[in-house]
Amino acid sequence: MAVEHNPPFVTSRRGLLLGAVAAVPALSLFGSPAWAGDAPAMDQGAMGMDRADHPGFPTGSVPPDRAGIDPTAILRDFDKGQVSTLPDGRILREWEITALDRDFEIAPGVIFPGWTYNGRIPGPTLWAQEGDALRIHFTNASSHPHTMHFHGVHTAEMDGTPGVGPGNIAPGSTFTYEFDATPFGTHLYHCHTSPLAVHIAKGLYGGFIIEPKAGREPADDEMVMVMNGYNTDGGDNNEFYSVNGLPFHFMDNPVKVKKGALVRIHLINVLEYDPINSFHLHANFFHYYPTGTMLTPSEFTDTVSQVQGQRGMLELRFPYVGRYMFHAHKTEFAELGWIGFFEVTE
Numbered sequence: 001m002a003v004e005h006n007p008p009f010v011t012s013r014r015g016l017l018l019g020a021v022a023a024v025p026a027l028s029l030f031g032s033p034a035w036a037g038d039a040p041a042m043d044q045g046a047m048g049m050d051r052a053d054h055p056g057f058p059t060g061s062v063p064p065d066r067a068g069i070d071p072t073a074i075l076r077d078f079d080k081g082q083v084s085t086l087p088d089g090r091i092l093r094e095w096e097i098t099a100l101d102r103d104f105e106i107a108p109g110v111i112f113p114g115w116t117y118n119g120r121i122p123g124p125t126l127w128a129q130e131g132d133a134l135r136i137h138f139t140n141a142s143s144h145p146h147t148m149h150f151h152g153v154h155t156a157e158m159d160g161t162p163g164v165g166p167g168n169i170a171p172g173s174t175f176t177y178e179f180d181a182t183p184f185g186t187h188l189y190h191c192h193t194s195p196l197a198v199h200i201a202k203g204l205y206g207g208f209i210i211e212p213k214a215g216r217e218p219a220d221d222e223m224v225m226v227m228n229g230y231n232t233d234g235g236d237n238n239e240f241y242s243v244n245g246l247p248f249h250f251m252d253n254p255v256k257v258k259k260g261a262l263v264r265i266h267l268i269n270v271l272e273y274d275p276i277n278s279f280h281l282h283a284n285f286f287h288y289y290p291t292g293t294m295l296t297p298s299e300f301t302d303t304v305s306q307v308q309g310q311r312g313m314l315e316l317r318f319p320y321v322g323r324y325m326f327h328a329h330k331t332e333f334a335e336l337g338w339i340g341f342f343e344v345t346e
């Protein structure tokens with residue numbers, strides 16, 4: 001993918017919002033009426049997108065094959081690793097994870113030079129069952145030192161902390177992180193190399209799901225949603241926000257679910273530079289399991305907030321067919337990409 005410079009007008013998101021009316025002509029590249037208020041529809045034929053389905057709603061996502069990110073595929077992509085059985089009868093799961101530098105077109109014409117696990121933002125969602133033995137074979141094929149820091153219970157050497165055990169893994173080096181899957185819950189992993197904010201914000205994070213040994217009620221549909229942001233101008237805030245890596249994707253490609261089905265969502269916040277993120281669902285409520293570490297929910301609500309690294313599990317059923325919006329209830333984030341629809345059918 002060709003590397004291009006970001007459009008010069010992407011300088012300050014708050015400036016963009018405050019100066020929305022003045023900025024409308026320049027913003028036509030994005031095709032997003034979110035910043036334009038009641039401004040007339042903008043031509044976006046060159047972007048190959050059709051906004052006719054969403055009058056009054058922001059949209060303008062890059063098609064996944066062009067962006068290099070497919071949030072819909074990431075939703076239900078649980079990587080259970082290479083499975084074998086140890087002499088003591090336990091399950092061993094192994095993964096090959098490689099740090100790679102890769103460019104993504106996160107918004108029309110906006111190229112984000114990402115740092116990735118396995119070429120993805122977010123990285124692969126690793127799935128295990130409580131008590132499994134895990135080996136993560138990490139290779140650093142990028143241009144900077146990195147680590148893999150897992151949230152869970154394990155020894156100091158396996159924690160992916162700079163200065164402890166293997167510490168930073170230099171470009172061209174490998175290391176195998178080895179620990180057991182505990183405790184069960186909705187977790188995450190991310191790089192812990194300094195400057196930490198940069199290493200996370202560049203894209204080095206992913207979901208880490210540990211299923212309880214006793215199991216849960218079988219879900220009809222299970223998915224992961226990683227909330228992130230993109231700092232595209234080198235400043236100290238984000239210009240774009242998303243779920244599963246691509247702003248506005250779920251406006252143009254709603255999450256398809258079945259009426260009455262038990263839907264389980266692992267929600268993970270990795271957002272850098274902003275102190276808090278949130279998830280709000282329209283016209284419905286869900287049971288919330290903070291960190292996914294208990295078998296009973298603690299809350300029945302339609303909105304949850306999470307700081308960075310916080311995560312939880314949502315369970316819900318949609319009683320009616322139709323299109324139901326979900327978005328950050330920090331609405332500024334919603335209008336910069338963290339917004340989408342569920343499409344419920346019979």
Ligand SMILES: [Cu+2]
Nearest residue numbers: 146191193199
């Ligand atoms: Cu890193």
